[in-house]
Amino acid sequence: MKQVKIFGRFVKDGIRVATHGNTTYHIWMGTLTLLMLAATYAYSIQIQEGLIVTGMNDRISWGLYISNFTFLVGVAAAAVMLILPTYILKDVDFKQAVLIGEGLAVAALLMCLAFVVIDLGGPARAWHLIPVIGYFNFPNSLLAWDVIVLNGYLILNVTIPFYILFCHYKGIEPKKSIYLPGVFLSVFWAVGIHLVTAFLYAGLPARPFWNSSLLGPRFLASAFAAGPALIILILGFVRKHSDFKVSDNALQKIALIVTVAAQINLVMLFSELFKEFYAPTHHSQSATYLFFGLEGKGSLVPWIWTGITFNVIATIMLTVHFIRGNFRLLKLACGLLFVGIWIEKGLGLIVPGFIPGPWGKVVEYSPSWIEILITLGVWAFGAFVFTALAKVTIAIETGKLRYKNASEMLAS
């Protein structure tokens, strides 16, 4: 009974911390709420009219939603790059960062699930996916696998930090025997979510652009570059604007992870480009469309070259020690890398899979305003969830939020 009472207090305190802050905080959360509301309106139109209000059609049947979904699975998976050193290699430097990383994973996963549901033609029938009461085509469908791994990873990333934070809230040390098994599982699970998502595409011989054995490894490399890059940006912000201590050493270690992952990602990119363009076959047409345009159509050409340029510049910057060591330049490099990978692994990966079509038709795709608005809304939703989670986490980890003195803290 006492635990339930403490839990009730924990939730109440958490909500109070998440809803209180300075003006900037309220402006930030207010803007996000506004975006979410706008997206809700856009989504209501989509529900009413159908997916016809998007830029998608029978020729290009996946677009901005699935692109963002794919990218965000990578961001979610990247939490493992903090979990592994903290809990398993017992690197103290990462200790503060890891809870933030897990919060980011939760937000990213919720966004993933949102994007998938928003992309459905019949969201009201989504219950058909629930095993037993629905019809779950497991293990045949990779999408069924994805449902399992994403939800499983979400549970892991909610429960582990919750347990640790709840213990800290009560002022006791969390027991390793309770959370370590989950931590070990989540390390493998993180690799799993991204491989499964890659296999979802790689398993389609109908789309030669995706049907590559390199897709899985490349997904991992780009995820372990983009995800931790975002974490660096967030930690940089957090330590500047709160009492949360993140050492330079920790940031530099994460930067090293980003650097290596970005380098490997580039090596894989070049090896893909070599294969597609040294001896181009019929199957290289999608890549030709993406990088150079096909039949006079090439709306993605400037887009992908922007992404590649960002990737290359960021990787060079990260590789040079004194640039990586300079926190300002590091942030710039991380920002470039994050956007570069979002371009390359989002629209740059999904759309060319459909171009040319199975019978050679080149039809281009551009997202509609409704699609863009809904996408922005989902990102705002992710940012909202993450901000709230991070604020509570920081309050607990800096010792400001404790079960005993919680009421005093709020009074002051």
Next chain:
Amino acid sequence: MNKKMSRRGAFSAITKGLLVGAGMAQTACSLTSDENDRTDSQMKWEEYFKKNYRLMTDPEKSSTVQRLTSLYERRTGKHVNIGTEGAEENVLYGYAFNISKCKGYMDCVNACVKENNQDRSTQMQYIRIHEIENGQINFEGADDSFYHEVPAAGHFYLGTQCYHCENPPCVDVCPVGATWQEEDGIVVIDYDWCIGCRYCMAACPYDGRRFNWKKPEVPEPEVNLVQHYLGNRLRKKGVMEKCTFCIQRSRKGKNPACVEACPTGARTFGNLLDPKSQIRWVLENKKVFRLKEDLGTEPKFWYYMD
């Protein structure tokens, strides 16, 4: 158990307001009907919670058909006949297409649209007729949306549609098992079970599948009232559909509408297991080939030339 919790978590997160009102419009408990007809909403409710067609018992099948017929009758005053005929034994359907004979008249396409109640507003068509320049079978230069007098000089015509593959990639990928291959080889979709994720569309190497991007519209007098549950019955917004070899016709021993409509005799349909069928004659006496055989999908759709 974990599964259930996580879904709930996912949903509550996503739906915060998103589905309010909007999602409900799609569900059976929608209050959009102007008359407060309790039987109507009761039926819609039951329709919403019905099972995957493959798991239904015969009585369940007939009660859903009853509901669908009566809902349609209430709406339009017309009686619709929705069949549930299953596959017959020793029947495996196959199709052959004579490239030499096709002249691109598109009569097959029009007949298909009428027979199968396809959405007129987006001009959905199951069949694509590709106009290809002589001297190649290369789809890179093919045009499937030509609009001029046919046959065009120096070109030939080739039709594609769902090939009803023996090893269909679309069936494997469906997360909810809303599409499957029947005993007679026809790949079908349960329109009421499909959630509209369009994974099957990405998996099909032959552009055989179509999606209802909006609420399909068929002018009331043009609705074909002779239907099959897995065939040409009216679809809704947000679900997949495709060629079913006109299951409502073929299971009654008739030819699909496209075969019947073709003015040049380019199309042959029949039972591959019947040695006396026309399709068997074609396969045995013509040099036939299939498209994208390297993918191992084993289409039951052959091409040949005279």
